Amino acid sequence: MPIRSLKHLIAAGCLAAACAAHADEGYPARINIGIQKGDGLVALRASGKLEQAFASHHVKVSWHEFVYGAPLVEAINAGDVDVGTVGSTPPIMAQAGAAPSVVYVAYAPRLVKSYAIVVPKDSPVKDLRDLKGRKIAFAKGSQGHLFVLKAMQDAHMDPSSAQFTYLSYGDARSAFERGFIDAWAVPDPRYADTELTTGARTILTIGDLSVPQYGFYIATRDFALKYPAALRLLFDQLARQTSDSLAHPQETARFLSANTGVPLDVWSRAISRLEWGASYPIPDDVVRAQQDSANLAFDTKVIPRRIDVRQAVVQIR
DSSP states (O other), X not given: OOHHHHHHHHHHHHHHHHHXXXXXXXSOSEEEEEEXXXXXXXXXXXXXXXHXXXXXXXXXXXXXXXXXXXXXXXXXXXXXXXXXXXXXXXXXXXXXXXXXXXXXXXEEEEOOXXXXXXXXXXXXXXXXXXXXTSXXXXXXXXXXXXXXXXXXXXXXXXXXXXXXXXXXXXXXXXXXXXXXXXXEEEETTHHHHHHHHHOOEEEEEGGGSSSOXXXXXXXXXXXXXXXXXXXXXXXXXXXXXXXXHHHSHHHHHHHHHHHHOOOHHHHHHHHTTOOXXXXXXXXXXXXXXXXXXXXXXXXXXXXXXXXXXXXXXXOOO
């Protein structure tokens, strides 16, 4: 082959490769997604369907797993993660000062049965009021943090009447089994695992609270404004995957067990009470419920100043 023709061929190949490497307009070259063990993104990651959907836009997908929401918020604020799912507490703390650039872009269904306050099976504690003077554990800045505070508010209990013990999930589990704490606010699948392995008894679920609690999908404001189409694609794929997963619970439990290392019996117990899904835009009633949580966070000194949740909402219609 003549050298000139070879050069043209190489140049054309390089150009094609360059074109293939560039994401479509309105899409990032890579989307970094933060997940937690019990959220619906776990099933989407395991399915591989999101990678297929983004491939047509030349977008690479990268997954990052977190133990709970606060570290995920830090990763988003630092630019290491673009979007992730958390409970109500982390974005409130972010807006109040830790990461003000973090915004709400979608929401999950109302939390009802997937988060609970549990006590040891032989505990004399029957309800929340019996925890006066006793130790309640949760991860600081997690969904469990405001779950416990709202539960105490509903029960007309002063937060200082119980001893809050801030522990990671792993440390809380150990402390619970050893009798070092009297109660634990814990989400699925850890909730199901604790029930099955220790006989833990539930005294309150998050759906018992007087104001609905929701999970949220968060991103930085810059990412949400620059790449709304990418976020819509993510949430649309997640909604489809969630519908399929919840319609086939046993198959999903086997699938998740194989892909997460969490035992099958744990997922089988947890699946029926998981509130998976993603919806947008975020409606007024969900914003009002989150504002109630933000007000509670300020009143109990979890955050240093009052915030207006609506200012941190980006509608990605």
